[in-house]
Amino acid sequence: MQTLSFGDPDWFTTFPRRVAPLPDEWLVGLLLRCDETNHWESGETFRYLLRSTDHPDFGVESSLVVVPFSLLECLAPFLMMSPQQLLTTTYATELARLYPAHEPHAKLLLGPGYFPEKWVSRHRTGYRETSRKHQYHVCPACMAQARLIKRTEALPYLQSCPLHHLAFQDHCSCGTPLRFFSRGVPPFTCSGCGLEWAQWPQVAVPPTRMVLDRNTWALYEFFLAQGTGELRASALRVALHQIPEGKLLQLKLRRKKMPYGTALHPNQLALGSLVDILVSVGITPKDIAVGNTGT
Amino acid sequence: MSDPHRARRSPFALNRDFLVTPFERRFQGWLRHAWQNRSWHVIAAVPGSGKSSGIHDLVLHSGACKEATGVTRLPVLAVRSPKNDAREQGLVTALASSFGVFPTMSAAFRRIWLVKMMASAQVECLIIDDAQDLNLRHLAFLKELTDDLAAPPYQRPLGLCLVAAHGKNDVPFRETFAGPEILWQQFHWRLDTEHRYIIVPGHTEEELRPILATFEDLYRDQLPDLHLHRWTKPLFTWLTNSILDPDATGRVTMNNLMKLVTIALRRAYERGATDVDAALLGEVADLMILRRDEITQADAILPDDLGPEREVG
16 A cells, blocks of 8 residues: 655545555444544544445445445545455455345345344334344454454354454443444444443353354354355255254254244345354354365 | 748647745745744745745655555645635634545534644644735634644644745734734744744845756757856846836846746747747847736637637537
C-alpha cells in the first residue's frame, strides 16, 4: 500500500488517516479502527458510507458478513485501496464459492433463523420462538492485542476465539449488550459505561466446550478455505449416512433435535446449519475429504 | 502564404515549474524560521510576488504524508483565508479540509476534532495565506486553536505565519495588534519579539539576471538561441515602472516578470523566431504598461488546437 504525499490529488479525497485491513479482519473492525484513528465517534465511517450510497433494506443494524459491493466501492477511494481488497473483510467471496447458485448473502452463513437485533425487536410477535437474533461478540484478547475484530467472530455457534481459546464476550460487565456502532461513544467501548472492550473479562472456556469449538472451527476453516457447492453437498451426504432413518439428530450447537430428512436440501442449508449437523454427527474435514474423493 | 517552418511547430508550451528565486529563498526562509522556532510573524509582500506558490512548495516538501497504517503527518498546515464565510467556522472548515474527507459534524465537535487531528498529524507550523482577509472572529479562533494545542495534553506550540499582501510599505495588522483590547495584546505578546512584522521585497536588477538565465534553460528546446539575460537592464526598468510598481519599491515581482517574459517568448515562438529582441520585449512591456487597460474587440475567432468542431445552430 503506497504512501500518499501532499502533492497527490488523492490527498484531498481520502480520509484524514487511512487504515488497511489486518489479516482476517472483519469489515466491522476495519470501520471501527477507521473511526478510532480519525478521532470520530463509533460508527461514523459506516454512517458516512450509508449516507453516501443508496441501499434499501441495508442499514446500521444489518449484518456485515456480506455487504453491497457498491458500499465497498464507496469506501475504497477514501482509504486509497481497491474494493477487492476490502472484499476480504467479508465472507462474500467464500459464500459465492460455496453457494454458486445464489447471490452471496449473510443468510447463507447464518441461516434464515437469524435476524439483526433491531429486526427482532420490531417483529417480536410470532418470530421470537422461530428466530434468534444473532448476538455478536468479540474476543477481549484480540481487542487488547491489536484492536482486531476477526471475521471468525461473525461465525454462528462458535463461542470462543480459535486463537486465544477465550470465550467471546457479548455483554459488558455492566450488563449492556455489545453494539458495534453506537452514537456518542468512542469506538471499541461499551455504549453503557464506556469501558473498553479490550478490558472486558478474559474467560477461559470449559474443556468440553473447547473441544466442540475446535471441531466447529476446523469445519468452518475447511469450508471457507476450500469449500465448493459440490463439497458441501458431499459433506451433507456423508453426514446423512450417519443418521439412522427415522431417528432424531441431537444438534450439539443449536441444542435442538432435528428429524431425519430435514436437511435434505443442501442448497437451502446455511453453512452454520451444515457445520452444526457435521459436528453433531462427529464428521471432520478429513472425513469429508475422503468421502469426496470416494464419490 | 504560410511559413512552412511555423506550420510544423507544435503550440508554445508554457513551463509552470516552481522556481526557487531570490524572493522565494527570502520568503521561504522566514516561513522555515517560524516552523523551526515555533515563532509567530506577520509576513507581507506586494501582490504577485509569489507568496502562494512559495507556501505551496514549502508544504509539498515539508514531509506531509498519509501512510496506509493510519499515520498521517502534516508538519506545515497552510490554508487560504476564507473569503465567503466571515464566521470562525469558515476557517475551521478550511483547516479541517486540509486533512482530506471527513464526515459531517456539529460545529462544536468539528472544533474539538480539529485540535485532536492537528495534534495527531504533528502540525508544527500554521500558515494563513491572504491573511489580510482575516477578521476578528478568525483571529480569535486562531488564538484559541493554538492555545489548545500548546496546553496539556498536547503541549504542541505552533509556529504561525500570517502571510498578507501589502501596499504603501505598511504591513497589515500592525495597527490592529497595537490596539488596547486584550485579544490584540495577547496576539502582540505571542508575536516574535525581534521580527514581528516582515516585508519580503521583490527582485533587484542583480537578482533578475540569474532568473532570466533560468528561463533560457527552461525554454531552450523551443527557442534555441534564447539570450534573455542580456535584456536584464531594460526589463528591470520596464518592470519597475510606476504602473507595475505602484509603491515605488524599486523591485520586480515574479508575476510581472513571468507575464512579460512568457508573452514575449510565446510571440517570438509563434513568429518562428529562435530568440527575442528588444523590439519584441518593448512591445510586450508597452502592452503591460501603456495598453494594460485596453479593450479587445473580439470580432475574430481565436485559433485553437482542438481540431475540427461541430457547428452549433
